[in-house]
Amino acid sequence: MKRFLSISNAAFPLGVATGKKLFKVISGEFAGRLAALFQSGAGEIKLTYADYPYVEWSSPTAVISDSADSPFDAVMDGSGNIYLVYSLGASFNLVLRRLSFADGLWSAGSLNTIYDGDDNYFPSIIVESSGRLWVGWSRLAAGSYYINVKFSDDDGVTWPAGSSSPGTSLTNAETDAYSKLIIWGNYLYAVYTRGGSALAYRRKHFSAGIWETEALIASGTSLDEHFDVAVSENGRIGVLFDDNRLRFREYEGDLWSGIVEIDSDGGIFPQIKYSGNELYLLYLSDYGSAQRKILFSRRSENLFSNPALLDSRKNTLARLLCYSSASGTYQDLTSAAASGTAGDIFHTTTGAMLKNAGDALYFGMEEKFHFLKLLLSQTGSGGTVLWQYYDGADWRSFTLAGGEYDFSLTDREALLWEDYLSIPSDWQKKTVNGAEKFWLRAMVNAPFSTGPVGSQITAITELQSLILAE
Numbered sequence: 113m114k115r116f117l118s119i120s121n122a123a124f125p126l127g128v129a130t131g132k133k134l135f136k137v138i139s140g141e142f143a144g145r146l147a148a149l150f151q152s153g154a155g156e157i158k159l160t161y162a163d164y165p166y167v168e169w170s171s172p173t174a175v176i177s178d179s180a181d182s183p184f185d186a187v188m189d190g191s192g193n194i195y196l197v198y199s200l201g202a203s204f205n206l207v208l209r210r211l212s213f214a215d216g217l218w219s220a221g222s223l224n225t226i227y228d229g230d231d232n233y234f235p236s237i238i239v240e241s242s243g244r245l246w247v248g249w250s251r252l253a254a255g256s257y258y259i260n261v262k263f264s265d266d267d268g269v270t271w272p273a274g275s276s277s278p279g280t281s282l283t284n285a286e287t288d289a290y291s292k293l294i295i296w297g298n299y300l301y302a303v304y305t306r307g308g309s310a311l312a313y314r315r316k317h318f319s320a321g322i323w324e325t326e327a328l329i330a331s332g333t334s335l336d337e338h339f340d341v342a343v344s345e346n347g348r349i350g351v352l353f354d355d356n357r358l359r360f361r362e363y364e365g366d367l368w369s370g371i372v373e374i375d376s377d378g379g380i381f382p383q384i385k386y387s388g389n390e391l392y393l394l395y396l397s398d399y400g401s402a403q404r405k406i407l408f409s410r411r412s413e414n415l416f417s418n419p420a421l422l423d424s425r426k427n428t429l430a431r432l433l434c435y436s437s438a439s440g441t442y443q444d445l446t447s448a449a450a451s452g453t454a455g456d457i458f459h460t461t462t463g464a465m466l467k468n469a470g471d472a473l474y475f476g477m478e479e480k481f482h483f484l485k486l487l488l489s490q491t492g493s494g495g496t497v498l499w500q501y502y503d504g505a506d507w508r509s510f511t512l513a514g515g516e517y518d519f520s521l522t523d524r525e526a527l528l529w530e531d532y533l534s535i536p537s538d539w540q541k542k543t544v545n546g547a548e549k550f551w552l553r554a555m556v557n558a559p560f561s562t563g564p565v566g567s568q569i570t571a572i573t574e575l576q577s578l579i580l581a582e
Contacts, residue, residue, distance in 0.1 A: 118158065133186065176209060182199045205232065206227045237293070245268050360393060393416070467559065490565040495518060
């Protein structure tokens with residue numbers, strides 16, 4: 113996390129993988145300005161913006177205050193206006209508001225109802241070059257889900273047959289269903305999963321009144337909202353999806369490619385990014401307890417690279433050293449810190465990670481980092497520690513941004529600094545026990561009556577979602 117923006121207690125702060133929440137103004141005085149949308153809590157959607165180089169962001173401002181605690185979606189038109197579609201409060205009616213862009217700012221317009229029957233979830237919105245808006249969503253009726261679509265030709269003010277009409281149903285009754293709308297050539301595509309067993313699409317030519325029959329992209333057993341669809345500049349449709357394995361398939365207008373397995377361990381919140389002739393696939397991968405790495409794969413000469421870390425600072429520790437003041441010795445516990453084996457992080461002299469005054473844990477990485485995930489098999493009691501970094505001359509104590517921690521909890525997400533930009537500029541590498549790293553040190557200030565014993569320590573956060581700019 114390069115820049116901390118806000119705290120959210122919403123169930124889906126950034127919605128689902130198919131939705132987009134980060135937009136760039138493409139023309140005019142404010143060209144290049146990024147706008148980010150997120151759900152800050154039940155009922156509230158906020159907007160924040162920044163200009164290049166996107167370091168300083170505006171204070172998040174509420175633009176919606178009547179939404180359900182459920183995913184929303186948005187799209188930006190060529191003038192910078194944002195059309196935001198969401199489920200309304202307790203009724204779960206499907207509604208839309210236009211965030212008009214003027215003088216560099218966005219303001220919410222009147223509420224327009226798309227459909228006020230049944231319960232409505234997981235919307236997807238897109239705009240044609242003509243200005244026609246299309247919305248697809250999951251409609252829950254009599255215990256079953258359907259993918260429905262509707263359009264508007266007047267900025268979302270009115271919809272054919274009024275708010276009592278669910279529009280066109282693209283699927284039959286299913287146990288679940290998730291969709292994403294895209295435009296490719298002269299066609300509107302609705303790509304969707306249904307019942308966990310199928311990833312499919314239907315399409316409609318802009319000049320036609322009916323949708324073509326369903327075409328299957330892939331079958332499976334666990335297909336859900338964790339998929340993404342994107343269109344390349346040279347006219348391809350890419351689909352990245354998780355079915356306990358992360359897989360990719362591409363459409364060139366006449367034929368679908370074979371299915372390529374990207375990660376046999378699967379991946380959540382997959383995202384596709386075409387950039388010129390390059391293709392990047394990004395996703396979150398589970399690691400240990402409540403930890404997720406950001407991985408990516410790049411296609412070069414029709415071959416995909418092995419999954420690699422996008423952010424090397426959110427990784428297992430490069431080195432974990434445990435120092436005992438009683439014996440004056442360091443023990444390297446790097447492998448133990450990375451593993452999930454219970455109770456294997458301790459110094460053999462004391463049987464604990466920390467015990468006596470002067471004992472210390474050293475957390476080392478090749479780059480500056482701002483977070484630690486600590487899982488203990490035995491908590492410490494009676495003692496306190498000083499958290500310190502090396503400033504080039506001495507060890508400097510600091511207060512953890514997430515609140516003090518003396519190893520008294522078995523599971524702690526220790527926020528050292530709020531984000532990368534908050535890390536002290538004077539933090540320097542130092543050689544400790546023969547290893548030069550960026551070290552943090554937790555040193556015992558008051559001795560423990562019971563010393564803590566660790567099971568796993570990493571710098572990997574529990575990321576919930578990953579959204580790329582449109």
